[in-house]
Amino acid sequence: MEEHKDRASSSISIALIGSGGAGVMTAGSMLLEAAGRAGLFGIMTRSAGPQIRGGEAAAMLRLATFPVESHDNEFDILLAIDWLNADRFRAEIPLGTQSLIIGETDAEPPQAFTDSGARTLELPLKQIARETDGGRENMVVLGVVCSLIGLPLEPLHQVLESLLKRKGQAAIDSSVACVDSGAAHTGKHQGSYQLSLSSEKQCDLWNISGNEAAGLGAIRGGVRFVAAYPITPATELLEWMAPALEQVGGILVQAEDELASVNQLIGASFGGTPSLTATSGPGLALMTESIGLAVASETPIVVVDVMRGGPSTGIPTKSEQSDLNIAIYGLHGDAPHLVLAPMSVADCLFTTQWAIHLAEKLQTAAIVLSDQNLGQTRAIIERPADVAFVSGRSIQETPMEGYQRYAVGGNGVSPMALPGTAGCQYTADGLEHAPSGIPSSRAEDHRQQLDKRRDKLVNHDYGDHWALIEGEGEFAVITWGSSLAPVREARAMLLSDGIDIRIIAPRLLLPVQPERMQQALAGVTGALVVEQSHGAQFFHYLQAFYPQKFEFMSMAQPGPLPIRPEQVVADIKTRGKY
Amino acid sequence: MDQTSTSTAALKPKDYKSDTKPVWCPGCGDFSVLSAFTKAMAAMQLDPERVVVISGIGCSSRIPAYLNVYGFHAVHGRALPVGIGLKITRPDLTVMVAGGDGDGFSIGGNHFMQACRRNVDMTYVVMDNQVYGMTKGQASPTTEPDWERGKLTPHGTRINPFYPLVIALASGANFIARASSNDPNGAARVITEAVQHPGFSFVQILSPCITFRPEQRDWKKIVHPAPVVATADPAVAARRLMTDDNFFIGTLFKGERVPFTPEFEPRAESAHELETAFRMSA
Ligand SMILES: Cc1ncc(C[n+]2csc(CCOP(=O)(O)OP(=O)(O)O)c2C)c(N)n1
Ligand code: SF4
Numbered sequence: 047m048e049e050h051k052d053r054a055s056s057s058i059s060i061a062l063i064g065s066g067g068a069g070v071m072t073a074g075s076m077l078l079e080a081a082g083r084a085g086l087f088g089i090m091t092r093s094a095g096p097q098i099r100g101g102e103a104a105a106m107l108r109l110a111t112f113p114v115e116s117h118d119n120e121f122d123i124l125l126a127i128d129w130l131n132a133d134r135f136r137a138e139i140p141l142g143t144q145s146l147i148i149g150e151t152d153a154e155p156p157q158a159f160t161d162s163g164a165r166t167l168e169l170p171l172k173q174i175a176r177e178t179d180g181g182r183e184n185m186v187v188l189g190v191v192c193s194l195i196g197l198p199l200e201p202l203h204q205v206l207e208s209l210l211k212r213k214g215q216a217a218i219d220s221s222v223a224c225v226d227s228g229a230a231h232t233g234k235h236q237g238s239y240q241l242s243l244s245s246e247k248q249c250d251l252w253n254i255s256g257n258e259a260a261g262l263g264a265i266r267g268g269v270r271f272v273a274a275y276p277i278t279p280a281t282e283l284l285e286w287m288a289p290a291l292e293q294v295g296g297i298l299v300q301a302e303d304e305l306a307s308v309n310q311l312i313g314a315s316f317g318g319t320p321s322l323t324a325t326s327g328p329g330l331a332l333m334t335e336s337i338g339l340a341v342a343s344e345t346p347i348v349v350v351d352v353m354r355g356g357p358s359t360g361i362p363t364k365s366e367q368s369d370l371n372i373a374i375y376g377l378h379g380d381a382p383h384l385v386l387a388p389m390s391v392a393d394c395l396f397t398t399q400w401a402i403h404l405a406e407k408l409q410t411a412a413i414v415l416s417d418q419n420l421g422q423t424r425a426i427i428e429r430p431a432d433v434a435f436v437s438g439r440s441i442q443e444t445p446m447e448g449y450q451r452y453a454v455g456g457n458g459v460s461p462m463a464l465p466g467t468a469g470c471q472y473t474a475d476g477l478e479h480a481p482s483g484i485p486s487s488r489a490e491d492h493r494q495q496l497d498k499r500r501d502k503l504v505n506h507d508y509g510d511h512w513a514l515i516e517g518e519g520e521f522a523v524i525t526w527g528s529s530l531a532p533v534r535e536a537r538a539m540l541l542s543d544g545i546d547i548r549i550i551a552p553r554l555l556l557p558v559q560p561e562r563m564q565q566a567l568a569g570v571t572g573a574l575v576v577e578q579s580h581g582a583q584f585f586h587y588l589q590a591f592y593p594q595k596f597e598f599m600s601m602a603q604p605g606p607l608p609i610r611p612e613q614v615v616a617d618i619k620t621r622g623k624y
Numbered sequence: 625m626d627q628t629s630t631s632t633a634a635l636k637p638k639d640y641k642s643d644t645k646p647v648w649c650p651g652c653g654d655f656s657v658l659s660a661f662t663k664a665m666a667a668m669q670l671d672p673e674r675v676v677v678i679s680g681i682g683c684s685s686r687i688p689a690y691l692n693v694y695g696f697h698a699v700h701g702r703a704l705p706v707g708i709g710l711k712i713t714r715p716d717l718t719v720m721v722a723g724g725d726g727d728g729f730s731i732g733g734n735h736f737m738q739a740c741r742r743n744v745d746m747t748y749v750v751m752d753n754q755v756y757g758m759t760k761g762q763a764s765p766t767t768e769p770d771w772e773r774g775k776l777t778p779h780g781t782r783i784n785p786f787y788p789l790v791i792a793l794a795s796g797a798n799f800i801a802r803a804s805s806n807d808p809n810g811a812a813r814v815i816t817e818a819v820q821h822p823g824f825s826f827v828q829i830l831s832p833c834i835t836f837r838p839e840q841r842d843w844k845k846i847v848h849p850a851p852v853v854a855t856a857d858p859a860v861a862a863r864r865l866m867t868d869d870n871f872f873i874g875t876l877f878k879g880e881r882v883p884f885t886p887e888f889e890p891r892a893e894s895a896h897e898l899e900t901a902f903r904m905s906a
Contacts, residue, residue, distance in 0.1 A: 082904040294894070297888065303734065309709065426904065467673055
């Protein structure tokens with residue numbers, strides 16, 4: 047469009063919707079892959095109705111010339127194969143007057159969408175598909191989108207060839223034909239949402255989901271045993287790990303429930319194998335008693351919680367940052383442990399790997415709070431760097447006279463003897479114990495062991511990885527996890543207005559880092575806390591552990607709707623008095 | 625394990641005992657079970673450092689610390705999963721799980737069934753006293769329905785007792801036996817057999833709680849050896865269980881069910897190879 051905003055040339059947002067069997071997810075995945083092959087960055091998220099299989103679905107993509115981590119304020123293109131039950135996606139697909147709604151000829155788009163003032167375009171998708179033997183509308187749609195955004199068809203052809211190989215040459219040919227004729231039907235709209243493609247070849251790009259990234263991070267960190275019980279939205283992490291672990295000599299066991307899975311980890315870890323499980327809120331709730339056992343018995347384990355809407359069964363398929371409280375406070379007794387949170391798809395890899403390193407090194411339990419948004423978003427990212435964080439547990443390797451498993455002193459980490467080491471036999475215990483491991487209810491032993499388990503975590507130097515800090519402003523936005531992405535985007539928008547805010551996003555949520563936070567907040571006079579929870583859990587956490595002279599302000603929004611950059615901008619402008 | 629090794633002197637039962645003094649009431653059946661464990665270990669000449677005994681919570685679950693082997697005293701009801709995770713990743717170890725009837729059949733009941741199904745090569749010993757000893761005398765899943773001295777069930781439980789041997793057989797355990805703490809030598813023989821049999825072995829040991837069920841002192845008069853030898857046929861075992869009075873002592877079933885032994889053969893050169901799946905071929 048003539049007056050199309052400048053930003054559109056570097057980032058385009060596209061939503062594809064359709065009812066059961068229309069194949070919008072397939073089309074979306076292919077588009078993302080093709081964009082990646084063309085050297086673009088991008089993300090794709092999905093949304094679906096309540097049906098177990100089939101039913102209406104939406105693939106939401108953002109393609110850009112720079113790395114993107116969250117959706118934009120609006121979608122540029124909404125393309126529907128049909129409009130059946132499309133209304134349900136209205137809130138997830140904000141449109142503006144610059145947006146274009148494309149649908150089947152003579153199929154009126156729902157008013158809920160046209161109310162936005164977006165323009166509409168009708169295309170005979172069915173008919174175009176029918177012109178090709180075995181043609182499908184979702185392939186036509188792909189061609190239409192490529193033409194609108196000026197994505198060359200060549201990479202898409204390549205994707206079709208590799209993805210449809212097992213369906214045979216006829217399937218490839220008909221898909222290619224549909225794509226080409228879809229692209230030929232956009233008329234004057236061709237290139238109207240042109241993305242500026244650089245001829246520069248991007249370094250090493252990956253197409254990966256947050257769940258897969260966490261799985262890869264686990265394996266890089268040394269995990270060779272996973273026990274788990276399926277749960278949305280963590281299942282893909284497990285499904286990726288089952289065959290991957292086999293390749294590196296590990297194993298995944300499907301346990302009977304989360305009580306079993308977490309305890310299987312404890313057994314495997316006691317034997318010396320770095321172990322991890324992935325679950326979501328309901329599973330984490332079941333595991334808490336035994337996470338406490340891992341803490342008390344000083345047996346390293348890692349639990350990845352891919353958060354979804356809660357409480358109870360909640361909204362299994364949608365994101366929310368509402369398990370912070372249970373992760374921080376959910377264990378009974380005084381049970382110091384690690385809580386970490388990745389803040390992007392790529393960071394799922396780093397943070398999971400770091401969590402394993404820390405749990406192993408500090409002989410404790412780590413909870414990694416990912417969420418549905420990070421876990422199920424598929425993204426084109428730069429290859430995450432290799433980091434040196436591997437297990438590195440302190441082991442008592444040789445027989446030792448008078449070995450004490452829970453010896454106190456030093457940095458609090460006492461070498462662990464593994465079964466098979468002669469002369470070091472001991473019983474690991476969740477009962478409070480003396481340094482030898484023998485159960486004890488003496489006040490002195492309890493105090494000593496409580497100190498030990500706390501000090502080894504508190505005294506560890508977590509380095510700069512503890513948080514992401516950006517900007518210099520006197521007004522800070524403190525956020526965490528997947529909420530960071532819209533906040534960063536808001537910062538970029540504010541910068542173009544000459545406003546610099548400071549972003550602080552802790553990756554390490556427990557143990558808290560008061561000195562580092564104080565340093566990060568130096569010179570700050572006001573702070574907005576941005577999170578996706580109804581109860582403002584992160585806000586209360588900050589108030590409790592990082593009290594400041596100024597008052598924190600809270601921007602807490604429950605799931606399932608993602609936080610949009612412009613919401614953050616508006617909030618900062620009013621609350622930050624800009 | 626090299627059982628014919630002559631380089632070290634033969635280990636005696638006491639070599640498997642730790643210095644820690646049991647917390648049990650004098651006369652508790654669990655003392656004899658402890659002695660059966662050490663006798664069995666000595667009979668097999670197991671290297672103490674290659675044995676792990678894992679338990680949950682209860683009087684009986686205190687047993688690991690009284691042994692001079694590796695141990696894990698886990699939480700109530702979850703000892704079996706701990707044992708499974710350990711044995712799967714460390715097949716070189718002899719893994720034994722021990723505990724009470726409340727621990728194993730009530731709070732841990734599902735793990736019991738699932739462990740039988742999974743049939744990992746390990747031995748599970750339940751010291752059954754038909755009561756919760758540690759929490760001072762409540763009814764357990766194996767308590768008779770008309771036992772009226774349980775403080776939470778003053779009119780008796782009035783619910784059907786749990787039949788561990790039946791459940792074990794139906795769920796897929798590969799070795800099923802009952803022993804009595806009144807005969808530690810016999811119990812030691814059964815434990816030895818259980819450890820040596822491949823797959824998941826289940827041993828119920830009748831072990832009186834003389835404090836909350838003093839009438840169980842009479843068990844020594846009631847128990848009687850099973851008149852027949854163990855069968856490998858689940859159908860035969862099932863028929864025998866139908867006439868079981870809960871006091872037959874001996875090995876009921878030695879099956880040929882295939883144990884769960886996953887392979888650990890790395891196929892990729894390194895974790896790096898896994899990355900190729902994500903790399904965009906531009
Ligand atoms: C989650 C949990 N619930 C309850 C308890 C309290 N508790 C400790 S031991 C026990 C029952 C023990 O009975 P049993 O397993 O038969 O062992 P016994 O003491 O008779 O040997 C209970 C209910 C606990 N420790 N943990
Ligand atoms: S209460 Fe019963 S089971 Fe517990 S130690 Fe005493 S006699 Fe044994």
